[in-house]
Amino acid sequence: MILLISDLHLEEQRPDIARAFLHFLETRASRAEALYILGDFFEVWIGDDAMTPFQQKIAQALRALSDRGTRIYLMHGNRDFMLGKRFCRTAGCELLADPSVVEFDGERVLLMHGDSLCTRDENYMRLRRALRNPLSLFILRNLPLSTRRKLARKLRNESRTQTRMKATDIIDVTPEMIPRMLTEHGVRTLIHGHTHRPATHELNVDGHAARRIVLGDWDRQGWALQVDENGYHQAPFDLS
Numbered sequence: 001m002i003l004l005i006s007d008l009h010l011e012e013q014r015p016d017i018a019r020a021f022l023h024f025l026e027t028r029a030s031r032a033e034a035l036y037i038l039g040d041f042f043e044v045w046i047g048d049d050a051m052t053p054f055q056q057k058i059a060q061a062l063r064a065l066s067d068r069g070t071r072i073y074l075m076h077g078n079r080d081f082m083l084g085k086r087f088c089r090t091a092g093c094e095l096l097a098d099p100s101v102v103e104f105d106g107e108r109v110l111l112m113h114g115d116s117l118c119t120r121d122e123n124y125m126r127l128r129r130a131l132r133n134p135l136s137l138f139i140l141r142n143l144p145l146s147t148r149r150k151l152a153r154k155l156r157n158e159s160r161t162q163t164r165m166k167a168t169d170i171i172d173v174t175p176e177m178i179p180r181m182l183t184e185h186g187v188r189t190l191i192h193g194h195t196h197r198p199a200t201h202e203l204n205v206d207g208h209a210a211r212r213i214v215l216g217d218w219d220r221q222g223w224a225l226q227v228d229e230n231g232y233h234q235a236p237f238d239l240s
Helices: 015-026 053-067 085-091 122-132 134-141 145-165 177-185
Strands: 002-005 034-038 071-075 094-096 100-104 107-112 189-192 199-205 208-214 222-228 231-237
Touching: 015 053, 015 222, 034 107, 053 071, 053 085, 071 085, 085 094, 107 177, 122 134, 177 189, 177 199, 177 208
Parallel strands: 002 034, 034 071, 071 094, 107 189, 189 208
Antiparallel strands: 002 222, 100 107, 199 208, 222 231
């Protein structure tokens, strides 16, 4: 069994989500061969050198799961793209590039966070390119902690304000991007998060059946996609 989750947006202000995640690690995830976390694991991440006790606790829980034999893979999201090697060493997980092609039971599957598919949001795409530039990342990681905290608050507040103002189709994936990515990577299944719109979309790409599975976010309920001998199954569960 393989499990995939995304968009937990873990933060101290949501102890219900943190408790539910720790319970998830101790129960369902402990029976999995692998756990994939496809971005926005934390609500904000300003650097591995700034881990709070809360974030350390999450890392230690992941390490405990890894030590029990479950492989853990972590992908950057738009909220936590500064997660680095130090966190991964502490948490016992492997950092995945976005996008990445993996193999589930003999099938090649494309994994993404999903924000790079939202190309109609031109302002965000420009900001994404600027922030993900290696030089920008180097500068950000070497800013004083106080400056990074202020910048993170500013970006988060601006993101929330702009999201409320943008049309729904602007902040969703660009439909034309899906067949392009499937064809480019030679796969028929794409799994991503980011949009907070859990669903399975059946597609036809170049005359072949294909699908796009969108992972749900953790807010009023949790979501996990399970891959096993019976296929792909995503269902919500209560956070309490």
